[in-house]
Amino acid sequence: MDKYLPIGSVVLLEGGTKRVMIYGRRQQELNTKKIWDYIACLYPEGNINEQYMYLFNHDQIEKIYFIGYQDEEEFEFLKENLAEKPV
Structure with missing residues (x-):
């Protein structure tokens, strides 16, 4: 990958048994101020509450099931905001 996965992407994390979006x-x-590549929720349930929010980095992804929606606005956002840390 030469950029972050788009919003809506569905992945399985290493050691996981349930996909997240x-x-x-x-x-x-x-609490720690640490920066993570992504935040996700359970798939297909969606955002249930803060106990089911998952912070992770790109290298923790075991498998990509779906790549989310991409359009010109997404590409411009990546260029302006996320280009400094390709994955």
């Missing part, structure tokens, strides 16, 4: 990128963890 990406709904945010370059997320900062509140």
